[in-house]
Amino acid sequence: MSLWKVFTRGIIEENPYFVLALSLCPGLAVTTSVVNGLTMGLTVWFVITSNNVVVSIIRKTINKKVRVPVYITCIATIVTCVQLFLMAYAPDLYKALGVYLDLVVVFAIILARAESIASKNGVVVSFLDGMGMGMGFTIAMFVISVVRELFGNGTLFGVSMFGASYQPALIMALPPGAFMLIGFMMAGLKMWNKSREMKKMKGSEA
Amino acid sequence: MSPVAEGQTKGKDAKDMQEYKFTVSSSPHVRCNETIPKIMWNVVAALVPAAAFGVFYFGMNALVNIIVAVVSAVIFEYLWEKMMHKKVTIQDGSAVITGLLLAMCCPPTLPWWMSIIGSFLAIVVCKQSMGGLGYNLFNPAHVGRAGLMVSWPVAMTTWTSLNGTVDAVASATPLNVLKHGGHDALLAMFGNDPMTMYQQMFIGFRNGSMGETSTVLLVLGGLYLIYKGYVNWQVPVTMIATVGILMWIVGGIPLGTGLFSGDPLFHMMAGGLIIGAFFMATDMVTAPITLKGQIIFALGCGLITVLIRLVGGYPEGVCYSILLMNALTPLIDRLVKPRVFGAVKAKGAK
Numbered sequence: 001m002s003l004w005k006v007f008t009r010g011i012i013e014e015n016p017y018f019v020l021a022l023s024l025c026p027g028l029a030v031t032t033s034v035v036n037g038l039t040m041g042l043t044v045w046f047v048i049t050s051n052n053v054v055v056s057i058i059r060k061t062i063n064k065k066v067r068v069p070v071y072i073t074c075i076a077t078i079v080t081c082v083q084l085f086l087m088a089y090a091p092d093l094y095k096a097l098g099v100y101l102d103l104v105v106v107f108a109i110i111l112a113r114a115e116s117i118a119s120k121n122g123v124v125v126s127f128l129d130g131m132g133m134g135m136g137f138t139i140a141m142f143v144i145s146v147v148r149e150l151f152g153n154g155t156l157f158g159v160s161m162f163g164a165s166y167q168p169a170l171i172m173a174l175p176p177g178a179f180m181l182i183g184f185m186m187a188g189l190k191m192w193n194k195s196r197e198m199k200k201m202k203g204s205e206a
Numbered sequence: 207m208s209p210v211a212e213g214q215t216k217g218k219d220a221k222d223m224q225e226y227k228f229t230v231s232s233s234p235h236v237r238c239n240e241t242i243p244k245i246m247w248n249v250v251a252a253l254v255p256a257a258a259f260g261v262f263y264f265g266m267n268a269l270v271n272i273i274v275a276v277v278s279a280v281i282f283e284y285l286w287e288k289m290m291h292k293k294v295t296i297q298d299g300s301a302v303i304t305g306l307l308l309a310m311c312c313p314p315t316l317p318w319w320m321s322i323i324g325s326f327l328a329i330v331v332c333k334q335s336m337g338g339l340g341y342n343l344f345n346p347a348h349v350g351r352a353g354l355m356v357s358w359p360v361a362m363t364t365w366t367s368l369n370g371t372v373d374a375v376a377s378a379t380p381l382n383v384l385k386h387g388g389h390d391a392l393l394a395m396f397g398n399d400p401m402t403m404y405q406q407m408f409i410g411f412r413n414g415s416m417g418e419t420s421t422v423l424l425v426l427g428g429l430y431l432i433y434k435g436y437v438n439w440q441v442p443v444t445m446i447a448t449v450g451i452l453m454w455i456v457g458g459i460p461l462g463t464g465l466f467s468g469d470p471l472f473h474m475m476a477g478g479l480i481i482g483a484f485f486m487a488t489d490m491v492t493a494p495i496t497l498k499g500q501i502i503f504a505l506g507c508g509l510i511t512v513l514i515r516l517v518g519g520y521p522e523g524v525c526y527s528i529l530l531m532n533a534l535t536p537l538i539d540r541l542v543k544p545r546v547f548g549a550v551k552a553k554g555a556k
Contacts, residue, residue, distance in 0.1 A: 169323070169357040176356065180331055187335070 006125055010132030017140035018182075018189045022109040027144050027182055028175045030100050034157050037145025038138070039086075039093050040100065045134030047078050048110050052130035054078075055118035062119075071114045076105045109137065147181055148172050242339070245436055245490075246299030252427035253306055253485065259423050260416035264314035268416045272309040274318045278325040279305030286334040300339045304328050307347035307485060310417020311478060311525065312354065313365055320358060324350035344532045345492050348525045355525075365413045379413045381476050381521040389461050389469070407475040418478040428484030436490075438497055441504045442483040448508025450474045453515075460516055479511065482524035492532045499535075499542040506531045 016022050023044075031037040054074050062070050083101055086094040094101065104110070113133055118126040149155055152173030154166040171177040261269045283301040287294045308324050328350030333342045355362045365379050384392045396403035406412055410420030418424070431437040450470035457468020473479070487493060487507050494503050507527045514523025 167358060167361070170359070171353055171357040174356060176353075184335070 003124065003128055007128040007132040010129065010134075010136040011139065012136070012189070013193060014133075015136040015140060015189065016109045016133050017137055018186045019193070020109070020112075021186070022112055023107040023137070024182065025103070026100055026107075027141065028178045030097055031141055031145035031148050031178060032152065032173050033096075033149045033155075034142070034145045035093070036096050037141040037148075039090075040097060041134075041138030041141035043079075043082050043086075043097075043101065043104060044107065044110070044141075045131075045138050046082060047075060047104055048113055048134045048137070049127060049130035050078050051075050051110055052113055052118040052126040053123055055114045056121060056123050056126035059119045067115075067119065068111070071111055072105065075110055075114075079104045109133065143185070144178065144181060148178060152177065242300070243298045246303055248434055248436065249303055249431065249485070250299055250306060252430045253303070253310065253417070255427060256410075256420050256423040256481070257306060257310055257417050259410055259420040260310065260314065263410065263419065264416055268309075268314040270318055271312065271314065271316055271321050271416065272306065275309035275312075275321040275325050276302055276305035278322045279308070279329050282326055282329040283334065286330055287338075290334075292338065295339060298339070301329060304333070304346045304350075307417075307481075308350045310481060311347060311351045311415050313362060314416040315364055316354075316361060320354055320361060323357070324354045326350075327353040340491055342491055343535075344529055345486050345489050348486060348529050351525050352529060379477070379521065380407070380472070381515065384472075384476075385515075385521040389463075392472075404471055404475070407472065415478060418481045421475045421480050424480045424484060428480075431484070431488070437484070437488040438500055440497060441488050441493070441500045444501050444504035445483040445487050445508045445511075446474050446479060448505055449479055449511055452508065452512040456512070456516065473512075473515070477515070477522040478524040482507070482511075482528055486524075486528050487531075492535060494535050494538045494542065496539070496542050496544060499538045502538050502542065503531050503535065506534065 010016060012019075014020060017024070017027060026040050026044075030040045051071070051074055055071060058070075079101070082104075083094070086097075086101070113129060117129045121129075146156065150161060151169050152171075154160060154162050154168045160166075169177070172181070257272060261272070279301045280296050284294055284296050286292075287296075305325055305328075308328055309321060312321065312324065328346035331353070332344055332346040332349035333339065336342045351362075363382075365382075378386075380392055380395060383395055393400065393403065396406055408421050410423065412419050428437065428442055432439045450473065453468040453473040454470040455466055455468065457470070457473060458464055458466070461467075483504070487504055488500075494500050507524075510527035510530055511523045514520055514526060520526075
């Protein structure tokens with residue numbers, strides 16, 4: 001697999017959120033506004049990339065029996081760094097994200113990438129994989145939060161979009177609306193991936 | 207492929223041969239002339255009187271809402287099926303029922319664009335994304351209503367009564383008054399005469415969702431469906447009786463009058479119970495398959511309705527009770543699975 005492919009597969013084909021369906025809880029909880037969703041996405045992007053690099057560097061010295069605690073310790077360290085950074089430079093965001101920032105430690109997608117890619121591959125592959133996966137996750141967070149803020153609150157980045165007469169649909173600001181949205185986006189992406197595969201197969205046959 | 211049965215026809219001339227052609231196919235062989243469109247259009251017919259009463263009592267806005275909900279439901283169904291390259295089934299009437307029921311469970315003063323969003327939730331989110339008619343887990347009309355209730359709680363609980371005059375008066379539904387003002391306030395609504403109250407509630411001269419007010423017309427529509435055999439009479443009877451009996455026993459506790467002092471007659475006619483029991487709890491898709499299962503289903507619906515009316519945050523709970531029991535339908539089906547004919551229990555099985 002080419003390095004370019006390693007990077008791009010996380011964005012659409014194996015999007016960690018819509019295709020692998022890992023770490024769904026931040027999509028329901030913090031994507032009520034674009035700023036929160038984007039911060040969460042960028043945090044995960046940073047954590048997943050740096051964790052992949054660290055794990056791939058130390059992968060030969062880890063005893064296989066204790067690898068999961070070691071990965072979790074790495075992730076927790078990186079998340080704590082991000083937390084301290086946000087606390088210092090963006091205290092409002094830190095407050096808005098609340099407990100979900102701590103929960104990044106146990107996000108399945110980060111551990112899954114450490115286990116399936118970083119523990120078996122070199123630094124370059126692991127880094128690119130983390131970049132791709134993080135980018136896919138950030139895009140997912142961004143898209144969900146744009147739709148939810150637009151319809152659930154009538155704003156984008158806090159700026160009113162439809163004017164004062166707009167009556168926001170509260171369901172989009174609540175988890176059920178996010179569930180519906182995520183479900184439909186998953187289905188849509190699956191359809192798109194499928195049709196692309198079909199085209200590819202037809203192309204190779206011809 | 208239809209093989210021709212020969213043998214018996216040997217020795218006869220060619221003309222007779224023509225008459226002895228048999229089609230060989232697998233069962234079922236006996237068909238009745240009931241089809242999905244026929245059942246659906248009969249249900250629509252059973253709903254029309256109550257809907258017409260709603261238009262008569264609540265005015266033009268009710269009619270606009272009914273038309274918008276029905277048309278948008280049909281359009282959403284058509285668009286989705288076209289988009290997914292599926293067979294277009296709008297002529298079977300199921301989308302018409304969904305739109306009609308949705309409009310009938312919503313306040314008559316609802317802005318028309320909310321009806322469109324309700325239809326979208328009902329048809330696209332609840333029904334078509336699960337695979338279309340026969341595959342939806344939840345009653346589409348109630349999903350639409352619940353979604354609207356979550357999204358616009360104020361618009362969904364603003365009740366305007368016309369009371370036969372041109373001037374619209376904003377006021378609460380009887381259940382709302384009972385919940386927040388007690389029994390005396392409820393009686394005061396109807397001129398302090400219990401008989402007037404029962405009479406008005408029976409005919410439908412009360413506030414509420416557009417199509418749920420007229421007890422008598424809804425019961426007549428329900429009886430028509432029972433007569434046609436589309437509805438098991440046990441289901442609505444169980445649900446309404448559960449609410450009545452439980453309300454008689456415990457309905458007085460929140461009012462401070464103790465056990466066995468509730469008003470079963472009022473609770474049986476109030477809110478969306480009649481329309482829910484006859485038209486929603488009997489939905490062929492979302493209710494259990496066997497009669498035993500359907501009775502358990504109706505019992506649960508009645509129980510949850512009583513719970514929400516007495517201790518829940520909302521004055522009315524029929525919609526949520528039916529949705530919650532819809533979620534239990536697969537489990538009920540498993541519980542009451544009939545024994546396979548001729549099957550015996552395996553040795554050692556419990």
